[in-house]
Amino acid sequence: MRESCRAQFDIAEALFECPKCGDLLDVRYDWSRAALPRRLSDFEAKWAAQADPLAFSGVWRFHELIPFADRGRIITLGEGRTILQKADKVAPYVGLAAGRLFLQYEGLNPSGSFKDNGMTAAFTHARLVGATRAVCASTGNTSASVALYSAAWGRIPAVVLVGSGKIAYGKLAQALDFGARVVQVRGDFDVCMKRVKEVAKELKIYLMNSLNPFRLEGQKTIMYRILEGLRWEVPDWLVVPGGNLGNSSAFGKAFKELHEIGLIPRMPRIAVVNAAGADTLYRVVREEKIAWNGGRADDDRIAAFYRQMDAENRRAATLASAIEINRPVNLKKCLRAIAWTGGTVEKVTDQEILDAKAQVGAGGFGCEPASAAGVAGARKLRAAGVIGPTDRVVCVLTGHALKDPHATVAYHTLTDAQLAEEYKAYGVRSAARANHPVVVEDDLEKILAAVQA
Protein backbone atom coordinates (compact mmCIF):
# COMPACT_ATOMS: atom_id res chain seq x y z
CA MET A 1 0.00 0.00 0.00
CA ARG A 2 3.03 2.30 -0.09
CA GLU A 3 2.32 4.94 -2.72
CA SER A 4 5.64 4.42 -4.47
CA CYS A 5 5.54 0.59 -4.56
CA ARG A 6 2.43 -0.47 -6.47
CA ALA A 7 3.52 -4.11 -6.69
CA GLN A 8 0.65 -6.52 -7.46
CA PHE A 9 0.22 -10.15 -6.54
CA ASP A 10 -2.25 -12.87 -7.37
CA ILE A 11 -4.85 -13.81 -4.75
CA ALA A 12 -3.69 -17.41 -5.05
CA GLU A 13 -0.60 -16.38 -3.06
CA ALA A 14 -0.49 -16.37 0.74
CA LEU A 15 1.39 -13.15 1.47
CA PHE A 16 1.09 -10.98 4.54
CA GLU A 17 3.48 -8.21 3.71
CA CYS A 18 4.73 -6.91 0.41
CA PRO A 19 7.81 -8.91 -0.68
CA LYS A 20 9.00 -5.79 -2.51
CA CYS A 21 8.62 -2.97 0.03
CA GLY A 22 7.71 -4.83 3.24
CA ASP A 23 4.57 -2.76 3.81
CA LEU A 24 0.99 -3.95 4.34
CA LEU A 25 -0.98 -5.47 1.46
CA ASP A 26 -4.45 -4.48 0.26
CA VAL A 27 -7.07 -6.48 -1.60
CA ARG A 28 -8.06 -4.55 -4.73
CA TYR A 29 -10.91 -5.39 -7.08
CA ASP A 30 -11.58 -4.46 -10.65
CA TRP A 31 -15.15 -3.35 -9.97
CA SER A 32 -15.90 -3.11 -13.68
CA ARG A 33 -15.78 -6.92 -13.74
CA ALA A 34 -17.83 -7.43 -10.57
CA ALA A 35 -21.57 -8.13 -10.50
CA LEU A 36 -22.48 -5.10 -8.42
CA PRO A 37 -26.00 -4.24 -7.30
CA ARG A 38 -27.53 -1.03 -8.66
CA ARG A 39 -28.33 0.15 -5.15
CA LEU A 40 -27.63 -1.19 -1.66
CA SER A 41 -31.29 -2.03 -1.04
CA ASP A 42 -30.97 -4.70 -3.77
CA PHE A 43 -29.26 -6.81 -1.08
CA GLU A 44 -32.64 -7.11 0.64
CA ALA A 45 -33.57 -9.79 -1.92
CA LYS A 46 -31.22 -12.08 0.06
CA TRP A 47 -33.39 -11.83 3.16
CA ALA A 48 -35.90 -14.18 1.55
CA ALA A 49 -33.26 -16.74 0.56
CA GLN A 50 -31.99 -17.90 3.94
CA ALA A 51 -31.88 -21.57 3.02
CA ASP A 52 -28.77 -20.59 1.04
CA PRO A 53 -25.87 -20.54 3.56
CA LEU A 54 -24.34 -17.58 1.75
CA ALA A 55 -27.53 -15.51 2.05
CA PHE A 56 -27.87 -16.66 5.68
CA SER A 57 -24.39 -15.34 6.56
CA GLY A 58 -24.25 -11.65 7.42
CA VAL A 59 -20.85 -11.59 5.73
CA TRP A 60 -21.51 -13.46 2.47
CA ARG A 61 -24.90 -11.85 1.99
CA PHE A 62 -22.61 -9.11 0.65
CA HIS A 63 -20.50 -11.44 -1.49
CA GLU A 64 -20.70 -9.00 -4.42
CA LEU A 65 -18.69 -6.49 -2.34
CA ILE A 66 -16.01 -9.02 -1.31
CA PRO A 67 -15.78 -11.01 -4.55
CA PHE A 68 -12.46 -12.80 -4.12
CA ALA A 69 -13.75 -16.39 -3.93
CA ASP A 70 -16.27 -18.45 -5.86
CA ARG A 71 -19.42 -19.53 -4.05
CA GLY A 72 -18.37 -23.17 -3.83
CA ARG A 73 -15.11 -22.38 -2.01
CA ILE A 74 -16.55 -20.34 0.83
CA ILE A 75 -16.26 -21.53 4.44
CA THR A 76 -19.12 -20.08 6.46
CA LEU A 77 -20.64 -20.80 9.87
CA GLY A 78 -23.55 -18.39 9.60
CA GLU A 79 -21.54 -15.52 11.10
CA GLY A 80 -22.52 -11.87 11.08
CA ARG A 81 -26.16 -12.21 12.08
CA THR A 82 -25.77 -9.37 14.52
CA ILE A 83 -28.03 -6.66 15.89
CA LEU A 84 -28.02 -2.90 15.40
CA GLN A 85 -29.84 -1.56 18.46
CA LYS A 86 -31.31 1.91 18.70
CA ALA A 87 -29.87 2.45 22.16
CA ASP A 88 -32.14 5.05 23.71
CA LYS A 89 -31.22 3.95 27.23
CA VAL A 90 -27.52 4.56 26.60
CA ALA A 91 -27.93 7.72 24.49
CA PRO A 92 -28.23 10.18 27.44
CA TYR A 93 -24.97 8.80 28.87
CA VAL A 94 -23.21 9.61 25.61
CA GLY A 95 -24.94 12.99 25.51
CA LEU A 96 -27.30 12.28 22.65
CA ALA A 97 -31.07 12.47 22.28
CA ALA A 98 -33.22 9.39 21.77
CA GLY A 99 -32.86 7.98 18.27
CA ARG A 100 -29.32 9.31 17.72
CA LEU A 101 -27.21 6.52 19.25
CA PHE A 102 -26.99 3.00 17.83
CA LEU A 103 -25.01 0.06 19.13
CA GLN A 104 -23.84 -2.68 16.77
CA TYR A 105 -23.60 -5.90 18.81
CA GLU A 106 -20.83 -7.92 17.18
CA GLY A 107 -20.63 -10.04 20.33
CA LEU A 108 -23.57 -11.97 18.88
CA ASN A 109 -21.31 -13.78 16.42
CA PRO A 110 -20.67 -17.56 16.72
CA SER A 111 -17.50 -17.13 18.79
CA GLY A 112 -18.81 -14.04 20.57
CA SER A 113 -16.79 -11.32 18.84
CA PHE A 114 -16.48 -9.41 15.56
CA LYS A 115 -13.52 -11.58 14.59
CA ASP A 116 -15.78 -14.15 12.94
CA ASN A 117 -16.54 -11.63 10.18
CA GLY A 118 -12.90 -11.68 9.22
CA MET A 119 -12.25 -15.33 9.97
CA THR A 120 -14.81 -16.68 7.49
CA ALA A 121 -13.01 -14.67 4.81
CA ALA A 122 -9.50 -15.64 5.92
CA PHE A 123 -10.39 -19.35 6.20
CA THR A 124 -11.93 -19.15 2.74
CA HIS A 125 -8.69 -17.68 1.42
CA ALA A 126 -6.65 -20.27 3.33
CA ARG A 127 -8.66 -22.96 1.56
CA LEU A 128 -8.09 -21.24 -1.81
CA VAL A 129 -4.33 -21.35 -1.36
CA GLY A 130 -4.36 -24.91 -0.01
CA ALA A 131 -3.22 -24.06 3.52
CA THR A 132 -2.85 -27.05 5.82
CA ARG A 133 -2.42 -25.21 9.13
CA ALA A 134 -3.38 -21.85 10.62
CA VAL A 135 -1.65 -19.74 13.25
CA CYS A 136 -2.37 -16.45 15.03
CA ALA A 137 -1.20 -14.29 17.91
CA SER A 138 -4.02 -12.95 20.02
CA THR A 139 -5.30 -10.97 22.96
CA GLY A 140 -8.01 -13.66 23.06
CA ASN A 141 -10.78 -13.12 20.57
CA THR A 142 -8.81 -13.89 17.44
CA SER A 143 -7.64 -17.13 19.02
CA ALA A 144 -11.22 -18.08 19.97
CA SER A 145 -12.42 -17.38 16.45
CA VAL A 146 -9.54 -19.18 14.72
CA ALA A 147 -10.05 -22.16 17.04
CA LEU A 148 -13.78 -22.22 16.26
CA TYR A 149 -13.41 -22.08 12.47
CA SER A 150 -10.64 -24.63 12.60
CA ALA A 151 -12.76 -27.03 14.65
CA ALA A 152 -15.96 -26.53 12.69
CA TRP A 153 -14.34 -26.76 9.24
CA GLY A 154 -12.19 -29.62 10.41
CA ARG A 155 -9.44 -29.51 7.79
CA ILE A 156 -7.14 -26.70 8.91
CA PRO A 157 -5.71 -27.36 12.40
CA ALA A 158 -4.91 -24.24 14.39
CA VAL A 159 -2.13 -23.02 16.66
CA VAL A 160 -2.62 -19.89 18.73
CA LEU A 161 0.00 -17.79 20.55
CA VAL A 162 -1.27 -15.87 23.55
CA GLY A 163 0.46 -13.90 26.25
CA SER A 164 0.53 -16.03 29.39
CA GLY A 165 -1.97 -14.58 31.89
CA LYS A 166 -2.83 -11.83 29.42
CA ILE A 167 -6.15 -12.98 27.99
CA ALA A 168 -9.63 -13.08 29.53
CA TYR A 169 -10.89 -16.44 30.76
CA GLY A 170 -13.87 -16.71 28.40
CA LYS A 171 -11.53 -16.47 25.42
CA LEU A 172 -8.94 -18.88 26.77
CA ALA A 173 -11.76 -21.31 27.57
CA GLN A 174 -12.91 -21.21 23.95
CA ALA A 175 -9.49 -21.81 22.40
CA LEU A 176 -8.92 -24.76 24.73
CA ASP A 177 -12.38 -26.23 24.29
CA PHE A 178 -12.30 -25.98 20.49
CA GLY A 179 -9.11 -28.02 20.45
CA ALA A 180 -6.55 -25.56 19.11
CA ARG A 181 -2.93 -25.95 20.13
CA VAL A 182 -2.55 -23.15 22.67
CA VAL A 183 0.98 -21.80 23.13
CA GLN A 184 1.16 -19.45 26.12
CA VAL A 185 4.18 -17.23 25.59
CA ARG A 186 5.71 -15.52 28.60
CA GLY A 187 5.21 -12.02 27.28
CA ASP A 188 2.51 -9.70 26.03
CA PHE A 189 0.61 -9.44 22.75
CA ASP A 190 3.31 -7.37 21.07
CA VAL A 191 5.80 -10.16 21.77
CA CYS A 192 3.37 -12.80 20.43
CA MET A 193 2.72 -10.75 17.28
CA LYS A 194 6.42 -10.47 16.51
CA ARG A 195 6.94 -14.19 17.09
CA VAL A 196 3.92 -15.36 15.14
CA LYS A 197 5.24 -13.73 11.99
CA GLU A 198 8.50 -15.63 12.45
CA VAL A 199 6.62 -18.87 13.12
CA ALA A 200 4.39 -18.43 10.06
CA LYS A 201 7.41 -17.76 7.84
CA GLU A 202 9.62 -20.49 9.28
CA LEU A 203 7.00 -23.25 9.24
CA LYS A 204 4.97 -21.91 6.27
CA ILE A 205 1.76 -21.76 8.29
CA TYR A 206 -1.14 -19.61 7.14
CA LEU A 207 -1.33 -16.41 9.25
CA MET A 208 -4.78 -15.48 10.56
CA ASN A 209 -3.97 -12.08 12.13
CA SER A 210 -5.36 -8.90 10.64
CA LEU A 211 -2.06 -8.36 8.83
CA ASN A 212 -3.80 -10.77 6.49
CA PRO A 213 -5.75 -8.48 4.13
CA PHE A 214 -8.48 -11.08 3.57
CA ARG A 215 -9.46 -10.81 7.24
CA LEU A 216 -10.22 -7.15 6.65
CA GLU A 217 -12.39 -7.96 3.62
CA GLY A 218 -14.73 -9.91 5.89
CA GLN A 219 -14.73 -7.18 8.53
CA LYS A 220 -15.93 -4.64 5.96
CA THR A 221 -19.34 -6.30 6.13
CA ILE A 222 -19.96 -4.96 9.65
CA MET A 223 -20.37 -1.59 7.96
CA TYR A 224 -22.73 -2.99 5.32
CA ARG A 225 -24.94 -4.39 8.07
CA ILE A 226 -24.95 -1.07 9.90
CA LEU A 227 -26.12 0.62 6.71
CA GLU A 228 -28.71 -2.13 6.33
CA GLY A 229 -29.89 -1.51 9.91
CA LEU A 230 -30.21 2.21 9.13
CA ARG A 231 -32.20 1.42 5.99
CA TRP A 232 -29.14 2.24 3.88
CA GLU A 233 -28.62 5.70 5.31
CA VAL A 234 -25.06 6.74 6.16
CA PRO A 235 -24.53 7.63 9.85
CA ASP A 236 -22.52 10.72 10.83
CA TRP A 237 -20.07 8.88 13.09
CA LEU A 238 -18.76 5.39 13.50
CA VAL A 239 -16.96 4.85 16.78
CA VAL A 240 -14.76 1.82 17.30
CA PRO A 241 -12.18 0.70 19.85
CA GLY A 242 -8.66 0.54 18.44
CA GLY A 243 -6.24 -2.30 19.21
CA ASN A 244 -4.38 -3.81 16.28
CA LEU A 245 -6.42 -1.41 14.12
CA GLY A 246 -7.84 -4.01 11.73
CA ASN A 247 -11.44 -2.93 12.20
CA SER A 248 -10.90 0.78 11.69
CA SER A 249 -8.82 -0.02 8.59
CA ALA A 250 -11.51 -2.32 7.20
CA PHE A 251 -14.30 0.15 7.96
CA GLY A 252 -12.51 2.95 6.12
CA LYS A 253 -11.97 0.67 3.12
CA ALA A 254 -15.61 -0.41 3.14
CA PHE A 255 -16.90 3.15 2.93
CA LYS A 256 -14.25 4.33 0.50
CA GLU A 257 -15.16 1.53 -1.91
CA LEU A 258 -18.91 2.08 -1.56
CA HIS A 259 -18.39 5.77 -2.22
CA GLU A 260 -16.20 5.13 -5.25
CA ILE A 261 -18.65 2.63 -6.71
CA GLY A 262 -21.41 5.16 -6.14
CA LEU A 263 -23.44 3.09 -3.67
CA ILE A 264 -23.34 5.73 -0.89
CA PRO A 265 -23.63 9.49 -1.39
CA ARG A 266 -21.17 10.53 1.34
CA MET A 267 -18.64 9.18 3.83
CA PRO A 268 -19.29 8.91 7.57
CA ARG A 269 -16.53 9.94 9.97
CA ILE A 270 -14.65 7.28 11.92
CA ALA A 271 -13.50 7.81 15.50
CA VAL A 272 -11.01 5.30 16.86
CA VAL A 273 -10.76 5.01 20.63
CA ASN A 274 -7.64 3.80 22.44
CA ALA A 275 -7.41 2.74 26.05
CA ALA A 276 -5.24 5.35 27.78
CA GLY A 277 -2.82 2.57 28.77
CA ALA A 278 -2.40 1.45 25.15
CA ASP A 279 -2.50 4.71 23.26
CA THR A 280 -0.07 4.41 20.37
CA LEU A 281 -2.56 5.61 17.77
CA TYR A 282 -3.60 8.54 19.94
CA ARG A 283 0.00 9.62 20.41
CA VAL A 284 0.90 9.14 16.76
CA VAL A 285 -2.09 11.12 15.47
CA ARG A 286 -2.81 13.70 18.15
CA GLU A 287 0.66 14.33 19.57
CA GLU A 288 3.17 13.41 16.85
CA LYS A 289 0.75 14.64 14.16
CA ILE A 290 1.74 11.85 11.82
CA ALA A 291 -0.84 11.47 9.06
CA TRP A 292 -1.53 9.28 6.04
CA ASN A 293 -0.39 12.08 3.76
CA GLY A 294 -1.68 10.54 0.54
CA GLY A 295 0.28 7.31 0.99
CA ARG A 296 3.47 8.98 2.15
CA ALA A 297 3.07 8.61 5.92
CA ASP A 298 6.41 9.34 7.53
CA ASP A 299 7.87 5.86 8.14
CA ASP A 300 11.02 7.29 9.71
CA ARG A 301 9.05 9.19 12.33
CA ILE A 302 6.91 6.14 13.08
CA ALA A 303 10.09 4.09 13.53
CA ALA A 304 11.54 6.80 15.79
CA PHE A 305 8.33 6.79 17.84
CA TYR A 306 8.67 3.05 18.44
CA ARG A 307 12.37 3.38 19.28
CA GLN A 308 11.49 5.97 21.89
CA MET A 309 8.74 3.72 23.25
CA ASP A 310 11.23 0.88 23.64
CA ALA A 311 13.84 3.19 25.18
CA GLU A 312 11.30 4.25 27.81
CA ASN A 313 10.32 0.58 28.20
CA ARG A 314 6.70 1.57 27.81
CA ARG A 315 4.41 -1.49 27.69
CA ALA A 316 0.68 -1.48 27.07
CA ALA A 317 -1.37 -1.82 30.28
CA THR A 318 -5.16 -1.74 30.38
CA LEU A 319 -7.78 -3.98 31.90
CA ALA A 320 -9.43 -3.94 28.49
CA SER A 321 -7.04 -6.78 27.66
CA ALA A 322 -8.38 -7.16 24.09
CA ILE A 323 -6.79 -3.84 23.14
CA GLU A 324 -3.67 -4.05 25.30
CA ILE A 325 -1.44 -3.47 22.28
CA ASN A 326 1.47 -1.08 21.75
CA ARG A 327 2.47 -1.89 18.17
CA PRO A 328 -0.70 -2.02 16.09
CA VAL A 329 0.14 -3.81 12.86
CA ASN A 330 -2.44 -1.90 10.83
CA LEU A 331 -1.33 1.54 12.00
CA LYS A 332 -0.84 2.95 8.50
CA LYS A 333 -4.08 1.53 7.12
CA CYS A 334 -5.86 3.14 10.07
CA LEU A 335 -4.18 6.49 9.32
CA ARG A 336 -5.54 6.06 5.82
CA ALA A 337 -9.07 5.37 7.11
CA ILE A 338 -8.89 8.48 9.28
CA ALA A 339 -7.76 10.56 6.30
CA TRP A 340 -10.43 9.11 4.00
CA THR A 341 -13.25 9.77 6.45
CA GLY A 342 -12.13 12.98 8.17
CA GLY A 343 -11.93 10.85 11.29
CA THR A 344 -10.32 11.32 14.67
CA VAL A 345 -8.78 9.50 17.63
CA GLU A 346 -9.67 9.62 21.31
CA LYS A 347 -8.43 7.84 24.41
CA VAL A 348 -10.26 6.84 27.60
CA THR A 349 -9.17 5.62 31.01
CA ASP A 350 -10.01 2.19 32.41
CA GLN A 351 -12.34 3.91 34.88
CA GLU A 352 -14.26 5.45 31.96
CA ILE A 353 -14.29 2.08 30.20
CA LEU A 354 -15.82 0.23 33.16
CA ASP A 355 -18.43 2.92 33.79
CA ALA A 356 -19.43 2.91 30.12
CA LYS A 357 -19.55 -0.88 30.13
CA ALA A 358 -22.02 -0.92 33.01
CA GLN A 359 -24.12 1.60 31.14
CA VAL A 360 -24.15 -0.55 27.99
CA GLY A 361 -25.07 -3.59 30.06
CA ALA A 362 -27.93 -1.75 31.73
CA GLY A 363 -29.15 -0.69 28.27
CA GLY A 364 -29.31 -4.11 26.68
CA PHE A 365 -27.07 -6.97 25.66
CA GLY A 366 -23.80 -5.84 27.25
CA CYS A 367 -20.21 -6.03 26.01
CA GLU A 368 -16.67 -6.73 27.14
CA PRO A 369 -14.43 -3.91 28.43
CA ALA A 370 -12.60 -3.14 25.15
CA SER A 371 -15.92 -2.65 23.36
CA ALA A 372 -17.08 -0.15 25.96
CA ALA A 373 -14.05 2.00 25.16
CA GLY A 374 -15.91 3.07 22.02
CA VAL A 375 -18.94 4.24 24.01
CA ALA A 376 -16.76 6.03 26.54
CA GLY A 377 -14.92 7.68 23.66
CA ALA A 378 -18.17 8.77 22.00
CA ARG A 379 -19.20 10.39 25.28
CA LYS A 380 -15.91 12.25 25.46
CA LEU A 381 -16.05 13.38 21.83
CA ARG A 382 -19.64 14.52 22.31
CA ALA A 383 -18.68 16.49 25.45
CA ALA A 384 -15.86 18.14 23.50
CA GLY A 385 -18.29 19.09 20.73
CA VAL A 386 -16.48 17.00 18.12
CA ILE A 387 -19.59 14.84 17.81
CA GLY A 388 -22.49 17.25 17.34
CA PRO A 389 -25.70 17.17 19.42
CA THR A 390 -27.88 15.92 16.57
CA ASP A 391 -25.34 13.62 14.91
CA ARG A 392 -26.32 10.02 14.30
CA VAL A 393 -23.69 7.87 15.98
CA VAL A 394 -22.99 4.14 15.77
CA CYS A 395 -20.66 2.48 18.29
CA VAL A 396 -19.41 -0.96 17.33
CA LEU A 397 -19.52 -3.30 20.34
CA THR A 398 -16.83 -5.74 19.37
CA GLY A 399 -17.11 -8.51 21.97
CA HIS A 400 -19.70 -10.30 24.12
CA ALA A 401 -20.20 -9.44 27.80
CA LEU A 402 -19.40 -13.04 28.84
CA LYS A 403 -15.91 -12.94 27.34
CA ASP A 404 -14.54 -11.28 30.47
CA PRO A 405 -16.89 -11.91 33.42
CA HIS A 406 -14.12 -11.15 35.90
CA ALA A 407 -14.16 -7.40 35.21
CA THR A 408 -17.94 -7.29 35.31
CA VAL A 409 -18.35 -9.19 38.55
CA ALA A 410 -15.59 -7.19 40.23
CA TYR A 411 -17.26 -3.92 39.23
CA HIS A 412 -20.68 -4.90 40.52
CA THR A 413 -19.75 -6.76 43.69
CA LEU A 414 -16.71 -5.10 45.27
CA THR A 415 -16.74 -2.02 47.45
CA ASP A 416 -14.95 0.98 45.98
CA ALA A 417 -12.01 0.34 48.31
CA GLN A 418 -11.77 -3.29 47.21
CA LEU A 419 -12.12 -2.34 43.56
CA ALA A 420 -9.39 0.28 43.88
CA GLU A 421 -7.15 -2.37 45.42
CA GLU A 422 -8.00 -5.02 42.79
CA TYR A 423 -7.36 -2.63 39.90
CA LYS A 424 -4.78 -0.29 41.38
CA ALA A 425 -2.47 -0.88 38.44
CA TYR A 426 -5.20 0.51 36.19
CA GLY A 427 -6.27 3.55 38.19
CA VAL A 428 -9.84 2.34 38.78
CA ARG A 429 -11.23 3.84 42.01
CA SER A 430 -14.99 3.52 42.01
CA ALA A 431 -18.00 1.81 40.53
CA ALA A 432 -20.48 4.63 40.14
CA ARG A 433 -22.84 2.48 38.10
CA ALA A 434 -22.55 -0.73 40.08
CA ASN A 435 -25.57 -2.99 40.48
CA HIS A 436 -24.73 -4.51 43.85
CA PRO A 437 -26.20 -7.93 44.64
CA VAL A 438 -27.97 -8.32 47.98
CA VAL A 439 -26.89 -11.15 50.27
CA VAL A 440 -29.59 -12.47 52.64
CA GLU A 441 -30.19 -15.34 55.04
CA ASP A 442 -32.47 -18.19 53.98
CA ASP A 443 -35.42 -16.48 55.63
CA LEU A 444 -38.59 -15.67 53.68
CA GLU A 445 -39.20 -12.35 55.42
CA LYS A 446 -35.69 -11.19 54.65
CA ILE A 447 -35.84 -12.49 51.07
CA LEU A 448 -39.17 -10.70 50.55
CA ALA A 449 -37.66 -7.51 51.92
CA ALA A 450 -34.65 -7.89 49.63
CA VAL A 451 -36.85 -8.51 46.58
CA GLN A 452 -39.01 -5.46 47.38
CA ALA A 453 -36.17 -3.08 48.21
Ligand code: F0G
Ligand atom coordinates in the same frame (compact mmCIF):
# COMPACT_ATOMS: atom_id res chain seq x y z
N1 F0G B 1 -12.42 -5.20 20.68
C1 F0G B 1 -12.21 -6.49 20.93
C2 F0G B 1 -13.21 -7.22 21.74
C3 F0G B 1 -11.05 -7.14 20.42
O1 F0G B 1 -10.86 -8.42 20.68
C4 F0G B 1 -10.13 -6.40 19.67
C5 F0G B 1 -8.92 -7.01 19.15
C6 F0G B 1 -10.41 -5.06 19.43
C7 F0G B 1 -11.56 -4.49 19.94
C8 F0G B 1 -9.50 -4.21 18.63
O2 F0G B 1 -9.73 -4.43 17.27
O3 F0G B 1 -7.45 -4.95 16.51
O4 F0G B 1 -9.26 -4.40 14.91
O5 F0G B 1 -8.30 -2.64 16.38
N2 F0G B 1 -8.52 -8.16 19.43
C9 F0G B 1 -7.40 -8.84 18.79
C10 F0G B 1 -7.31 -10.28 19.26
C11 F0G B 1 -6.14 -8.10 18.82
O6 F0G B 1 -6.21 -10.86 19.22
O7 F0G B 1 -8.33 -10.85 19.62
P1 F0G B 1 -8.61 -4.08 16.19
